[in-house]
Amino acid sequence: MAIVAIADVMTWLLAGWLFLVMALVLFRMVTGSIILSGLLRLEPRAPFGLDRLQLVAVTLFFAAGYFVTSLYRGPGDSLPDIPAPLLLILIGSNGAYLAVKTASIGRVIGRGN
Numbered sequence: 831m832a833i834v835a836i837a838d839v840m841t842w843l844l845a846g847w848l849f850l851v852m853a854l855v856l857f858r859m860v861t862g863s864i865i866l867s868g869l870l871r872l873e874p875r876a877p878f879g880l881d882r883l884q885l886v887a888v889t890l891f892f893a894a895g896y897f898v899t900s901l902y903r904g905p906g907d908s909l910p911d912i913p914a915p916l917l918l919i920l921i922g923s924n925g926a927y928l929a930v931k932t933a934s935i936g937r938v939i940g941r942g943n
Contacts, residue, residue, distance in 0.1 A: 841905060881930040888923035892916055 858864045895916045903910055 837905065881927050885923060885927045888919060892920045 855864065859866060896910075896912065899910050899913060899916075
């Protein structure tokens with residue numbers, strides 16, 4: 831019985847610590863301690879990068895989906911396998927991002943000649 835109580839306390843402590851870390855990161859992002867200026871644009875005058883927005887959005891969607899999948903597991907279970915639909919979305923997103931970057935590099939190289 832004492833081991834179950836200790837496990838419950840450790841679970842709550844770990845969940846609290848994780849929440850505090852996420853709150854700290856969010857707070858530092860809002861206050862400007864974590865620089866987000868190059869997240870969606872490479873340079874201040876560069877056009878808005880839809881490819882970067884898509885990559886960030888899909889990555890956050892994937893992380894949220896995996897987190898929700900992990901919540902449905904029991905407390906003693908291992909981490910769940912990555913669901914196939916989430917993995918396909920992530921692979922497709924990264925492939926599209928790399929295709930756009932490869933095409934833009936090809937245009938830059940073509941202008942140099």
